[in-house]
Amino acid sequence: xxxxxxxxxxxxxxxxxxxxxxxxxxxxxxxxxxxxxxxxxxxxxxxxxxxxxxxxxxxxxxxxxxxxxxxxxxxxxxxxxxxxxxxxxxxxxxxxxxxxxxxxxxxxxxxxxxxxxxxxxxxxxxxxxxxxxx
Amino acid sequence: xxxxxxxxxxxxxxxxxxxxxxxxxxxxxxxxxxxxxxxxxxxxxxxxxxxxxxxxxxxxxxxxxxxxxxxxxxxxxxxxxxxxxxxxxxxxxxxxxxxxxxxxxxxxxxxxxxxxxx
Numbered sequence: 001x002x003x004x005x006x007x008x009x010x011x012x013x014x015x016x017x018x019x020x021x022x023x024x025x026x027x028x029x030x031x032x033x034x035x036x037x038x039x040x041x042x043x044x045x046x047x048x049x050x051x052x053x054x055x056x057x058x059x060x061x062x063x064x065x066x067x068x069x070x071x072x073x074x075x076x077x078x079x080x081x082x083x084x085x086x087x088x089x090x091x092x093x094x095x096x097x098x099x100x101x102x103x104x105x106x107x108x109x110x111x112x113x114x115x116x117x118x119x120x121x122x123x124x125x126x127x128x129x130x131x132x133x134x
Numbered sequence: 135x136x137x138x139x140x141x142x143x144x145x146x147x148x149x150x151x152x153x154x155x156x157x158x159x160x161x162x163x164x165x166x167x168x169x170x171x172x173x174x175x176x177x178x179x180x181x182x183x184x185x186x187x188x189x190x191x192x193x194x195x196x197x198x199x200x201x202x203x204x205x206x207x208x209x210x211x212x213x214x215x216x217x218x219x220x221x222x223x224x225x226x227x228x229x230x231x232x233x234x235x236x237x238x239x240x241x242x243x244x245x246x247x248x249x250x251x252x
Binding site: 005006007011013014017018021119123126127130133134 | 216218219221222225226229232233234237239240
């Protein structure tokens, strides 16, 4: 991505918007699958996490590099009636914690708003410059 | 830039930005269309070429070209339009458009000044 031109801040703010959009997608996947016991391979759903990275090593925007799996251990829940229960009556549940997801969602929303604010402010700045041309 | 006037270049620029605004509207309208790839306008390169040609390429011959950049992430349904990107493009477009209009206005004011000298 080219920076250092008039539209650099706009491109960077848009990259922030896109990254938070992706983050929201990951969070909704986690919340929707918070009680999914079958994600194939006999395992419950594994929580996903978006890893952000910079677009270059100078002034740059952000992008979602990889969507990584949270390898922390699964929850187990006592539910002897469940067909997936083991011999002690425990069922393996996804390692999704709803409070964590809600917190991440607030963060994603606020970060999105911050990027939108940058975009708007910068637009106002350039328009101030254009006022000088009147 | 010798023979051609500033006004003509500004005119070509305004036309290109108007076309770009249309392509952005088109992209947003096709936000959910499976297999749709976003369209953009190729104009700056042609403008630079015309400026460098020293009047050989007239600004009114400049034709803004439509193309598919195909450089944004593609959704599972083959669509690569992102609303955020389009909003960003729209902001950039309106800034450019405004700049061209203001410059054109400036130029006309200059001409007016010249006419008003008695």
